[in-house]
Amino acid sequence: MKKLIVATAVLAAVFAAPAFASDDMAGMNMSAKPSAAKVSSNNALTDAEVKKVDATTGMVTLKHGALENVGMPPMTMAFKAKDAAMVKKVHEGDKVKVRVENVDGTLTIVRLEKQS
Numbered sequence: 001m002k003k004l005i006v007a008t009a010v011l012a013a014v015f016a017a018p019a020f021a022s023d024d025m026a027g028m029n030m031s032a033k034p035s036a037a038k039v040s041s042n043n044a045l046t047d048a049e050v051k052k053v054d055a056t057t058g059m060v061t062l063k064h065g066a067l068e069n070v071g072m073p074p075m076t077m078a079f080k081a082k083d084a085a086m087v088k089k090v091h092e093g094d095k096v097k098v099r100v101e102n103v104d105g106t107l108t109i110v111r112l113e114k115q116s
C-alpha cells in the first residue's frame with residue numbers, strides 16, 4: 001500500500017509539472033525512476049516455504065508471508081502452480097520466493113524462485 005501511494009505521488013508530480021520545466025523534468029525523471037517503482041510493486045515476491053508438492057494435481061502447498069496483491073495474510077495453503085515445470089523444480093522444505101496472482105478466479109503461483 002505504501003509503495004502504491006509513493007508511485008502515485010511520483011506520477012502526480014510528473015503530470016503536474018508545468019510545460020516550461022520540461023528540460024529539468026527530464027533530468028528528474030531519470031533519478032526518480034517512477035516506472036521502476038511501479039514495476040517492483042506489481043511484481044513483488046513473497047517469502048514462502050514449500051510444505052507439500054502434488055505433481056498429479058499441480059498443487060503446491062506453501063507456508064507463505066503476506067500476499068498484498070491478493071489481500072492475504074500469512075498462512076499455509078495450497079496453490080495451483082502455473083505449469084508442470086514449476087511443480088517439478090521444488091520439493092518439500094524448500095525456501096522459495098513466490099508471486100501469487102488471481103488468474104481467472106484461481107489463486108495461481110505465477111513465479112516461483114528457490115532462495116539461495
Ligand SMILES: [Cu+2]
Pocket residue numbers: 064072073074075076077
Ligand atoms: Cu493464503
